[in-house]
Structure formats: C-alpha cells, structure tokens
Amino acid sequence: MPKPIIIVDDEAPIRELLAEYLGGHGYRVMTFAAASEAERAAQAEAPRLIISDLQLEESDGLEMIARLKAALPETPIILLTGVLFDPEVVRTTISQKVSAYLEKTSSLGRILEEVRRLAGPP
Amino acid sequence: MDRAIRRILLFFGLISAVLVGVAVVAVRNINRSAAGADWVNHTHAVILEINGAVSDGMEAEGDLRTYVMTGDPRDRGAARQDLARMDEHLATARALTRREPAQNAEVQALADLEGRREALDARVMAARAAGADAAERVLVAGEGDEASLAAIRQAAGKLTDEEMQLLAERDTVAYVQAETTRWTVWIGVAVDVALLLGVAWVIRDALAARRRAERVLQDANAQLEDRVRQRTAELQAANQRLTTENLERRWANQALEHQLRYNLLIVNSISDAVFVLTKVLNISRINPAVVHLTGWEAQDLVNRPLTSVVRLEAGAGSEPLVDPLNQALKEGRDLRDQAAVAEDRRGRKVNVSLTLYPLQDKDKVVGGIVILRPREAKASP
Numbered sequence: 297m298p299k300p301i302i303i304v305d306d307e308a309p310i311r312e313l314l315a316e317y318l319g320g321h322g323y324r325v326m327t328f329a330a331a332s333e334a335e336r337a338a339q340a341e342a343p344r345l346i347i348s349d350l351q352l353e354e355s356d357g358l359e360m361i362a363r364l365k366a367a368l369p370e371t372p373i374i375l376l377t378g379v380l381f382d383p384e385v386v387r388t389t390i391s392q393k394v395s396a397y398l399e400k401t402s403s404l405g406r407i408l409e410e411v412r413r414l415a416g417p418p
Numbered sequence: 419m420d421r422a423i424r425r426i427l428l429f430f431g432l433i434s435a436v437l438v439g440v441a442v443v444a445v446r447n448i449n450r451s452a453a454g455a456d457w458v459n460h461t462h463a464v465i466l467e468i469n470g471a472v473s474d475g476m477e478a479e480g481d482l483r484t485y486v487m488t489g490d491p492r493d494r495g496a497a498r499q500d501l502a503r504m505d506e507h508l509a510t511a512r513a514l515t516r517r518e519p520a521q522n523a524e525v526q527a528l529a530d531l532e533g534r535r536e537a538l539d540a541r542v543m544a545a546r547a548a549g550a551d552a553a554e555r556v557l558v559a560g561e562g563d564e565a566s567l568a569a570i571r572q573a574a575g576k577l578t579d580e581e582m583q584l585l586a587e588r589d590t591v592a593y594v595q596a597e598t599t600r601w602t603v604w605i606g607v608a609v610d611v612a613l614l615l616g617v618a619w620v621i622r623d624a625l626a627a628r629r630r631a632e633r634v635l636q637d638a639n640a641q642l643e644d645r646v647r648q649r650t651a652e653l654q655a656a657n658q659r660l661t662t663e664n665l666e667r668r669w670a671n672q673a674l675e676h677q678l679r680y681n682l683l684i685v686n687s688i689s690d691a692v693f694v695l696t697k698v699l700n701i702s703r704i705n706p707a708v709v710h711l712t713g714w715e716a717q718d719l720v721n722r723p724l725t726s727v728v729r730l731e732a733g734a735g736s737e738p739l740v741d742p743l744n745q746a747l748k749e750g751r752d753l754r755d756q757a758a759v760a761e762d763r764r765g766r767k768v769n770v771s772l773t774l775y776p777l778q779d780k781d782k783v784v785g786g787i788v789i790l791r792p793r794e795a796k797a798s799p
Contacts, residue, residue, distance in 0.1 A: 307672075307676065309672050310672060310676070313665060313668055313669050313672060316665065317662075317665050317669070320661070320662075320665075378673065378676045378677050378680050379680070399673075400672075400673040400676055400677070401670075401673045401674070401677065402673075403666055403669070403670070404662070404665055404666050404669050405662075405666070
C-alpha cells in the first residue's frame with residue numbers, strides 16, 4: 297500500500313474537496329481537522345506529503361509544521377492557506393518553514409502540480 | 419431456406435433418383451436373367467429328352483435287327499423296352515413343351531413317327547415267327563417309309579437345331595441384358611460420384627462463403643468494438659474533464675467563500691466602529707461595533723450618507739464639516755484621529771475619534787474606510 301498524503305484543515309469542505317481530487321488522481325489521502333490527530337497519524341505511518349492550513353482546530357498550522365518537520369525531516373510539507381501573505385514574507389519566512397506555499401485561491405491543477413513535484417506520481 | 423442447403427437437397431434428390439433408377443433396372447434385368455436361365459434349363463431338358471428318345475430308338479433298332487437274326491426272345495424284349503423308354507422320353511418332351519405350341523407340335527409329330535415305328539417293329543416281330551427272311555423283308559420294306567429311324571432322327575435333329583437356335587438367341591439376349599445391367603450400374607455410379615462431387619463442391623463453396631461472412635462479421639464487430647472503445651474513452655475523458663472542472667469550480671467557490679468569510683471575520687472582529695464608504699461617502703457596509711455604538715442596524719445605514727451618523731467637529735466655528743473627508747478621499751490620503759460626533763438611534767451624541775483610509779484599487783480611489791473610536795462617553799440631549 298502506498299504511503300498516504302495527510303491533509304490538515306479545519307474546514308471540512310476543503311478537506312473533502314482535496315481528498316476527492318487527489319484520490320481521483322490515484323493518491324491515498326488521510327484528512328484531519330485537528331493538528332494532534334494529524335501528528336498521531338503521521339507518527340503511526342510516515343506520510344509521503346503533508347498539506348496543512350495555517351489555521352487549525354486547537355492549534356496553529358506553523359507550529360504543527362515545525363513539530364512534524366522535526367519528527368519527519370524528509371517529508372515535504374505544503375502550506376495551503378487562505379491567509380494571503382506578502383510575497384516578500386513568503387520568500388523570507390514561510391519558504392524556510394515549508395516545502396511549498398500555496399494560496400487557497402490556487403486552482404486544484406496547480407495544487408496537483410506541487411503534489412506531483414514533491415510526492416512524485418501516485 | 420438457405421440457397422446452399424436447397425442446392426444440396428437438390429443434389430441428394432438427384433443422387434437418390436439415380437440410385438432408384440439403377441436399382442430398378444438392375445432388379446428387372448436380374449429377374450429377366452433368372453427367367454432366361456429357367457428357360458435355358460427347360461430347353462436343355464427338352465433337347466435331352468429328344469436326344470434320349472433318338473438314342474433309345476437306335477438301341478431298339480439294333481435289338482430288333484438282332485432279334486430278326488437270332489429270334490431270341492430276350493432281344494425282342496430288349497427292343498420292346500427300348501421303345502418303351504423312347505416313348506417315355508417323348509411323353510416327357512411333350513409335357514415340357516406344353517406351353518410352347520410350335521415345339522409341342524413338333525414333339526407330337528415325332529411321337530407320331532415313334533408310334534408308327536413301334537407298329538412297324540410289332541409287324542417285324544410277328545413276321546419273325548414265320549422265319550427270319552420274312553421278318554427281314556418286313557423290316558426292309560418299312561425302312562423306306564416315313565416311320566424309318568432315319569426319318570425320326572431327321573425330325574429330332576430339326577427340333578434339336580431349332581431349340582439350339584433359340585438357345586443361341588436367348589444367350590445373345592442374356593448377354594445384352596448383362597451388358598445393359600453392367601453399363602447401367604457403372605453409369606449410375608459415375609453419375610452419383612459426379613453428383614457427390616457436386617455436393618462436395620456446393621458444401622465447400624457454402625463453407626467458404628460462411629467463413630468469408632464470418633470474417634466480415636468479425637471485422638465489423640472488431641471495428642464496432644474499436645469505435646465503442648474509442649467512444650467510451652472519449653466519454654470517460656469528457657467525464658473526467660467535467661468532474662475535474664466541477665471540482666475546480668467547487669474549489670474556487672470554496673476558496674472564494676473562505677476568503678470572503680475570512681475578510682468579513684477580520685472586519686467584524688475589530689471592536690472599533692468601521693464604515694465602508696462609497697466614493698461619495700455613502701455607507702455600503704458596517705461592522706457589528708457600529709451597531710453597538712449607534713444602535714442602528716446595517717439595513718438602516720446602508721446607502722445612507724455617513725453624515726447621517728457622524729459629523730466632524732468644527733474647529734473654531736460651529737458648522738458641521740464633511741468637506742475634509744471628501745477632500746481627503748479625492749486626494750487619496752489618510753485623515754487620522756479627527757474629533758467627531760456620532761449620533762445614535764435615540765439621538766444621543768457620542769464623541770469619537772475619526773480616521774479615514776481611502777480604498778485604493780491600484781491608483782484609483784474606489785471608496786473609503788472610516789473608523790470611529792470613542793473618545794469619551796458624553797451623553798447630550
């Protein structure tokens with residue numbers, strides 16, 4: 297069984313849409329609303345990729361990312377958020393913390409490109 | 419019914435007809451041959467009886483002449499016995515030819531000659547009592563008439579020759595019948611073989627035609643399957659495209675809704691009263707702090723001038739001032755911490771600090787944001 301892609305987002309429609317789209321392209325997807333659940337799942341089974349929102353239930357996305365990055369340094373992480381950052385902020389700060397930064401206004405095709413680039417084919 | 423099957427049935431009908439025809443001809447000729455064989459046996463029997471009669475006649479002649487010379491009664495008895503056997507042979511020949519009038523008449527004539535011969539022999543025997551010479555004279559006298567043994571032999575020879583002639587004719591007929599049967603059978607076999615070859619050719623032709631039709635059908639099926647596969651693939655691709663487009667649309671809507679909700683959350687979370695204004699300073703949107711500050715609901719304030727709720731305090735004079743706001747908006751500059759008075763729904767006035775931020779889209783002012791921050795709670799009538 298291939299390694300999963302973990303999606304962490306506090307909004308159920310976002311999680312469901314992403315899971316449906318990536319699942320339709322052959323990826324095995326696990327979704328979580330809370331950071332703690334996602335971290336437990338990642339420790340139980342190392343994912344091939346983590347996609348996380350900035351705002352999570354009971355936690356902050358960047359904090360969770362920092363912890364996962366420490367535990368799974370080889371696992372790429374995409375920050376997918378509706379919070380629009382200034383390009384300079386992205387370049388100097390965000391890009392140091394994650395493998396890729398995508399705004400939620402990005403198309404699914406663009407998100408898939410990044411997934412393929414970081415996680416490889418399904 | 420299939421054309422090939424009709425042709426095969428026609429061929430088998432012809433084969434059956436030929437077989438029946440050959441069988442009929444063969445059976446008829448066999449029956450004729452059997453009848454001919456009976457007739458041949460019968461004719462041989464007649465000839466045998468005639469020859470037997472002649473032979474007995476000759477023996478009787480010999481015994482009679484011996485008797486004439488010896489006068490021995492045993493020779494006389496032998497002669498009489500010979501004549502009796504001759505008579506029996508002729509009686510048998512008459513019986514055999516009873517259904518053939520011509521032969522029967524000739525046998526009868528021969529029997530008549532034999533009767534006269536028998537009478538001559540009786541006279542010779544009677545004359546022998548008077549001496550051998552007398553008997554010799556009777557015998558010599560009798561040899562000249564038609565009762566002589568030569569006449570009997572001549573009549574018997576004629577009858578035998580006729581019978582032999584008939585045998586030869588019948589043999590010719592039997593040979594022709596045998597040849598006819600032989601040729602009929604061979605021709606029938608040849609025709610049936612030819613017809614069987616024709617059937618084989620028709621079957622081969624039909625099978626080849628069916629194989630061709632089968633190949634054509636298989637090709638057509640393969641083409642159809644190709645088209646179906648191609649069409650299915652196109653439909654699947656179109657379906658996949660539609661699914662993806664649908665997902666993209668839902669995703670875009672979700673992202674937009676999320677963005678709008680997030681922006682609204684930001685504005686609504688500010689505890690200061692925020693007014694979003696059009697370029698002519700009409701209210702287009704407020705946050706909950708405005709409702710809390712003024713008591714007016716959004717539907718009461720939207721599309722109304724900002725001055726219906728708040729006025730800048732005059733500097734030295736007492737006239738209400740809105741022009742600084744207009745001016746700042748037109749120039750696209752901020753107007754910060756201006757003293758102003760807001761009036762709530764019940765007419766109470768509240769001293770506030772007013773800040774105006776122009777809303778700029780690229781280099782164009784499309785509206786403004788006004789933030790009111792209470793300075794102090796000062797009720798006035």
